[in-house]
Amino acid sequence: MFLIQLRHELWKLFGKKRTYMGFAMFFVAQVVILMVFRFSRASRGMGDLLETNGYDITAFLSPLTAACFTNFWLAYLLLPLYGSLVGGDLVAKEAEDGTLRMILARPVSRTRLLLLKWLAGAAFSVVLSLLLGLTGLLIGLPFFPWGGLFAFVPGELFAVFPADVGLWRYAAAHLLMSVKATTVMGLAFFFGCLPIKPAAATIMALSFIFLNFILMNIPWFADLKPWFLTYHLNLWQQMYESPIRWTRMGESLSLLLGFNATFFALGAAVFGLRDLKS
Amino acid sequence: MIRLKDLTKRFGQRLAVDALTLEVRRGDVFGLLGHNGAGKSTSIGMLLGQVWPSSGEAWIGDHEVSRDRSRALARVGAIFEAPAFYDYLSGWRNVEILAGYSSPVSQQRLTEVFEWVGLSGREHQVVRTYSHGMRARLALAQALVPDPELLILDEPTNGLDPEGIHEMRATIRRLHAELGLTLLLSSHLLTEVEQLCNRIAVLNKGRKVFEGGLEEVQRGQDWVFLQTDAFDVVVTRLTAEGLVVGARDGRRIALASGVPVSDVVRRLVELGHPVHGIGRETLTLEEFYLSLMKETPCS
Numbered sequence: 021m022f023l024i025q026l027r028h029e030l031w032k033l034f035g036k037k038r039t040y041m042g043f044a045m046f047f048v049a050q051v052v053i054l055m056v057f058r059f060s061r062a063s064r065g066m067g068d069l070l071e072t073n074g075y076d077i078t079a080f081l082s083p084l085t086a087a088c089f090t091n092f093w094l095a096y097l098l099l100p101l102y103g104s105l106v107g108g109d110l111v112a113k114e115a116e117d118g119t120l121r122m123i124l125a126r127p128v129s130r131t132r133l134l135l136l137k138w139l140a141g142a143a144f145s146v147v148l149s150l151l152l153g154l155t156g157l158l159i160g161l162p163f164f165p166w167g168g169l170f171a172f173v174p175g176e177l178f179a180v181f182p183a184d185v186g187l188w189r190y191a192a193a194h195l196l197m198s199v200k201a202t203t204v205m206g207l208a209f210f211f212g213c214l215p216i217k218p219a220a221a222t223i224m225a226l227s228f229i230f231l232n233f234i235l236m237n238i239p240w241f242a243d244l245k246p247w248f249l250t251y252h253l254n255l256w257q258q259m260y261e262s263p264i265r266w267t268r269m270g271e272s273l274s275l276l277l278g279f280n281a282t283f284f285a286l287g288a289a290v291f292g293l294r295d296l297k298s
Numbered sequence: 299m300i301r302l303k304d305l306t307k308r309f310g311q312r313l314a315v316d317a318l319t320l321e322v323r324r325g326d327v328f329g330l331l332g333h334n335g336a337g338k339s340t341s342i343g344m345l346l347g348q349v350w351p352s353s354g355e356a357w358i359g360d361h362e363v364s365r366d367r368s369r370a371l372a373r374v375g376a377i378f379e380a381p382a383f384y385d386y387l388s389g390w391r392n393v394e395i396l397a398g399y400s401s402p403v404s405q406q407r408l409t410e411v412f413e414w415v416g417l418s419g420r421e422h423q424v425v426r427t428y429s430h431g432m433r434a435r436l437a438l439a440q441a442l443v444p445d446p447e448l449l450i451l452d453e454p455t456n457g458l459d460p461e462g463i464h465e466m467r468a469t470i471r472r473l474h475a476e477l478g479l480t481l482l483l484s485s486h487l488l489t490e491v492e493q494l495c496n497r498i499a500v501l502n503k504g505r506k507v508f509e510g511g512l513e514e515v516q517r518g519q520d521w522v523f524l525q526t527d528a529f530d531v532v533v534t535r536l537t538a539e540g541l542v543v544g545a546r547d548g549r550r551i552a553l554a555s556g557v558p559v560s561d562v563v564r565r566l567v568e569l570g571h572p573v574h575g576i577g578r579e580t581l582t583l584e585e586f587y588l589s590l591m592k593e594t595p596c597s
Contacts, residue, residue: 021402025398025399031387035384035386036386117382118380119383121382122376123399124346124348125374127369127370127374127400128399133399295349295350296349
């Protein structure tokens with residue numbers, strides 16, 4: 021019964037056109053970034069950086085490298101946007117449209133309904149993150165020869181991997197990216213459980229994320245970084261570090277699981293107390 | 299089937315429902331009547347566990363809704379004013395999803411219900427293309443699929459055109475006659491309730507001001523219309539003799555308990571008053587309702 025109801029939630033979520041907005045925008049953004057990189061002088065800058073550090077550009081100018089730097093920026097900025105858009109809609113949009121009242125005339129508990137919706141949102145987040153990884157790689161394949169992975173974030177990360185290691189790191193990074201997407205979705209989901217409009221839930225979740233991001237990047241707050249949610253949301257980036265700091269990753273992962281459980285519990289508590297009227 | 303005991307709901311300072319106690323028996327078509335804002339929808343919300351009561355209890359069968367909502371609502375269907383659907387999905391998919399929150403749904407049951415409500419052939423079209431009338435039928439379908447014993451209809455004809463209203467009323471009669479459902483219907487349309495219900499409760503400012511059978515309403519007090527010369531003189535005389543206990547409008551008298559109309563006619567003839575017309579009068583629901591509202595006016 022639970023699985024049938026979950027399937028129904030997925031029908032609802034994936035039957036909506038706006039659910040695909042994130043997929044469409046990611047695809048367009050990836051194509052644009054990769055084309056500009058391929059057909060402009062932008063790749064020369066990357067070549068210079070690699071050569072200065074003693075690496076051969078031809079070994080690393082690959083679909084993996086192109087997809088990696090493309091998805092870095094998309095994951096920083098667009099992933100929270102689409103995660104919160106869907107998370108904010110899950111409860112608040114149904115309340116706004118009146119379908120929530122139709123559902124809650126049924127013998128289904130509010131907590132069970134929220135769990136179904138959260139799981140559907142989590143499924144969306146995983147699919148979105150994995151597709152982001154897959155399409156990034158596929159778009160780059162016709163334009164770059166297969167090769168190693170070069171991951172670079174100014175001041176934070178400089179790493180090179182042979183193709184086989186690079187591929188699994190890239191895959192694992194996108195799997196962990198789904199934890200980020202799920203957490204952002206869960207935050208917006210929590211706000212959506214309050215008696216507010218879906219757009220307000222999305223905006224509140226994004227504001228929370230952006231505020232964390234701003235605080236984390238103020239130089240004088242450098243020592244406080246581990247206290248901010250965005251610091252832990254970027255755990256996927258650690259898959260490109262060499263060596264991987266497993267302890268830090270485990271810490272971030274467990275904290276994010278805790279955040280998710282807290283957001284859900286708070287949302288369920290608020291939603292459970294609400295009066296649902298037309 | 300339904301028992302409400304001192305059910306009360308406050309929204310902040312506003313008292314929306316005030317100690318509502320009523321009973322809907324199995325097989326009733328029960329009308330919950332009241333003006334807009336009288337507390338009908340809030341009462342239905344509490345009955346469905348969508349609105350938390352401030353105090354009191356709502357029972358469906360042997361289960362109290364706040365404590366045992368899942369069991370209480372297991373055999374209950376509900377239709378709301380302006381039913382909402384997932385417009386981008388088909389009617390079939392909508393019913394499958396909504397009814398799926400009650401129990402697993404078989405394809406055969408869905409086919410039967412779509413046929414019953416008259417949506418066969420349109421069930422796989424997206425709901426966005428449905429007319430108001432079709433949406434009302436779809437609302438009925440989603441309520442009927444889990445095979446309910448009790449159907450709750452909150453202002454079911456609001457927003458429908460005259461043809462849709464006629465169709466919905468005919469359907470409500472069929473639900474009772476063919477499926478034997480107990481129906482709780484909220485409405486502010488007096489004619490609708492009069493046509494459909496056998497028992498009613500009237501709410502005013504969140505308080506119940508009447509509960510009883512429709513026959514009881516129609517009998518009301520024992521009003522008799524009387525056409526005679528010198529009405530006031532006649533009333534004074536008959537009152538003095540204990541035959542009449544009240545009069546109104548210069549043409550209606552209320553007989554004392556147990557006094558038949560024939561006694562009044564005989565006495566008037568004996569007193570030499572001409573009787574141009576006399577007969578028992580039944581109150582319409584509208585007259586009854588308005589008299590209740592006069593007795594307990596809204597602020």
